[in-house]
Amino acid sequence: MPADFISNLYVFILAGFVGFELIKRVSPLLHTPLMSLTNALDAIVVVAAIIIAGRHQTHLTLVLGAVAVAASFSNMVGGFFITDRMLRMFKTGRPKK
Amino acid sequence: MTAIALQQYLDFAYIAAVVLFILSLKWLSSPARARWGVLAGEIGAAIAVTATLFNPELVQYKWIVISLIIGAGVGIPLGMVKMTAVPQRTALSHAFGAASAAMIGIAEYYVGTSHLTRFEMGEIGLEVIIGSLTFTGSLIAAGKLQEVLPQRPIVYRGQNIVSLSILGTALALAVALVINPGHTALFPFMVAVALIFGVMLVTPIGGADMPTVISLLNSYAGFSAALLGFVLNSKVLVVAGALDGSSGFVLSVIMCKAMNRSFTNVLFGAFGQVQTSATKREEAKPVRSATPEEAASILTAANKVVVVPGYGMAVAQAQHKVRELYDALTKLGIDVRFAIHPVAGRMPGHMNVLLAEADVPYDHLVEMDEINGDFAQTDVALIIGANDVTNPAARTDTGSPIYGMPILDVDKARTVMVIKRGMSPGFAGIDNPLYYLDKTLMLFGDAKSFVSNIVREVGGGHG
Numbered sequence: 001m002p003a004d005f006i007s008n009l010y011v012f013i014l015a016g017f018v019g020f021e022l023i024k025r026v027s028p029l030l031h032t033p034l035m036s037l038t039n040a041l042d043a044i045v046v047v048a049a050i051i052i053a054g055r056h057q058t059h060l061t062l063v064l065g066a067v068a069v070a071a072s073f074s075n076m077v078g079g080f081f082i083t084d085r086m087l088r089m090f091k092t093g094r095p096k097k
Numbered sequence: 098m099t100a101i102a103l104q105q106y107l108d109f110a111y112i113a114a115v116v117l118f119i120l121s122l123k124w125l126s127s128p129a130r131a132r133w134g135v136l137a138g139e140i141g142a143a144i145a146v147t148a149t150l151f152n153p154e155l156v157q158y159k160w161i162v163i164s165l166i167i168g169a170g171v172g173i174p175l176g177m178v179k180m181t182a183v184p185q186r187t188a189l190s191h192a193f194g195a196a197s198a199a200m201i202g203i204a205e206y207y208v209g210t211s212h213l214t215r216f217e218m219g220e221i222g223l224e225v226i227i228g229s230l231t232f233t234g235s236l237i238a239a240g241k242l243q244e245v246l247p248q249r250p251i252v253y254r255g256q257n258i259v260s261l262s263i264l265g266t267a268l269a270l271a272v273a274l275v276i277n278p279g280h281t282a283l284f285p286f287m288v289a290v291a292l293i294f295g296v297m298l299v300t301p302i303g304g305a306d307m308p309t310v311i312s313l314l315n316s317y318a319g320f321s322a323a324l325l326g327f328v329l330n331s332k333v334l335v336v337a338g339a340l341d342g343s344s345g346f347v348l349s350v351i352m353c354k355a356m357n358r359s360f361t362n363v364l365f366g367a368f369g370q371v372q373t374s375a376t377k378r379e380e381a382k383p384v385r386s387a388t389p390e391e392a393a394s395i396l397t398a399a400n401k402v403v404v405v406p407g408y409g410m411a412v413a414q415a416q417h418k419v420r421e422l423y424d425a426l427t428k429l430g431i432d433v434r435f436a437i438h439p440v441a442g443r444m445p446g447h448m449n450v451l452l453a454e455a456d457v458p459y460d461h462l463v464e465m466d467e468i469n470g471d472f473a474q475t476d477v478a479l480i481i482g483a484n485d486v487t488n489p490a491a492r493t494d495t496g497s498p499i500y501g502m503p504i505l506d507v508d509k510a511r512t513v514m515v516i517k518r519g520m521s522p523g524f525a526g527i528d529n530p531l532y533y534l535d536k537t538l539m540l541f542g543d544a545k546s547f548v549s550n551i552v553r554e555v556g557g558g559h560g
Contacts, residue, residue: 018119022126032447046146073164074168074171077169078172079190086453092460
């Protein structure tokens with residue numbers, strides 16, 4: 001088994017636990033923005049897509065990479081945008097009278 | 098700068114991004130600080146993307162720039178959709194995320210065919226299978242939510258065997274590729290079979306199970322990105338994928354618990370079979386109905402009102418009228434709160450964003466466990482477009498298909514009012530004994546116009 005795999009597995013397990021502990025604390029009130037935010041963070045695969053597209057090894061990888069850049073970057077832009085829009089809407093009771 | 102030194106700077110940039118991502122989720126835990134979380138995530142993503150553009154492996158930028166522009170052009174409108182369309186937007190973004198992860202895995206396969214080890218081939222195979230099935234599965238989910246596809250579950254005899262053998266075929270092809278990664282002809286077949294499996298996975302699942310399905314697909318999309326991190330040996334992908342995957346997983350568990358069902362039950366046990374048996378025993382039992390005027394006078398005489406919103410409120414676009422009712426009653430000194438069941442709506446937290454959009458303050462949106470004890474002191478429980486989550490049969494009738502599901506105890510309120518189009522049963526096709534109680538008043542009509550009629554009466558009666 002490659003050494004890289006083991007170190008990645010450590011990172012994966014630790015990050016999974018961190019995620020689990022953090023997500024548990026998010027109020028159900030914010031579960032929809034939570035999902036759009038993690039979606040935007042997950043769109044970090046764009047960095048891998050950029051490398052695939054920019055290395056330009058074959059036409060096939062260029063096309064796959066370019067489409068992947070567009071798809072994941074749209075998630076990144078749209079995900080952060082809509083999360084912020086949703087969070088702006090959550091207001092506490094305005095003191096009336 | 099040497100290539101090695103540059104690589105180290107890139108790694109530091111990725112570490113900074115990972116730290117900001119974790120802070121982003123941490124800050125999301127409270128509504129007051131949540132927007133800082135978005136900012137942290139944005140800065141982290143910007144650092145990572147900018148750093149990547151300096152990667153010495155990049156030889157040409159034209160297509161990167163064009164694709165980034167297209168991505169932004171697609172992403173911005175998708176970030177501006179109405180709150181009622183958020184579930185389908187979310188499903189679509191799971192599809193995009195999974196598709197990019199799958200496509201990068203496919204590209205890695207074709208780039209490395211000649212020198213892939215069996216281990217690397219196994220990673221790529223698994224990653225591409227999960228990414229592909231999540232892509233088509235999420236597209237089907239988005240289609241169902243957008244109502245371009247039928248919302249009811251589509252089921253047939255032997256479905257589970259057919260679906261599982263398709264998944265088995267995809268895995269067998271992956272194993273064949275692991276044995277000999279050079280079998281390039283098999284690879285497209287494996288992708289195609291995985292894409293078909295995604296369709297088969299989601300078509301039998303319908304309406305009320307959507308919150309669980311969306312959460313599960315979220316989890317798959319995250320884990321496919323994490324697996325891609327293993328393939329590319331990229332820790333930033335492993336971390337982001339693990340965070341997204343565990344988030345989707347936690348949400349799926351919460352959704353399943355809120356329906357008293359297991360993962361396997363949601364995936365393989367269709368709600369569809371239930372409805373045929375349940376609709377048969379439809380008897381004409383007497384119900385009491387009321388007009389908007391009567392409803393308004395009962396509401397204005399109350400001290401404590403709890404509104405129970407459901408998917409029907411979203412369908413009728415009634416949330417703004419509901420806010421007007423909230424304002425009118427609050428002005429009369431009546432305590433109005435909203436009881437939110439975890440699976441109300443079509444995705445986790447759906448009702449909260451709808452009501453927040455309509456300017457209902459979030460401290461009046463109360464979770465099930467917190468509000469259930471208060472129903473006994475509640476004068477009026479007003480149910481708008483919710484059904485199964487209020488069904489007392491879940492507590493009492495061991496024969497009911499939803500027996501054991503946690504519900505909002507609205508039947509403990511002094512008066513129950515239900516706004517509903519007619520007496521047809523809810524999504525699961527289960528009769529709701531709540532409607533036949535003496536304390537229950539049925540308010541027949543469209544949620545939006547009925548609520549606005551009540552608002553007019555409440556406002557008119559008190560100047």
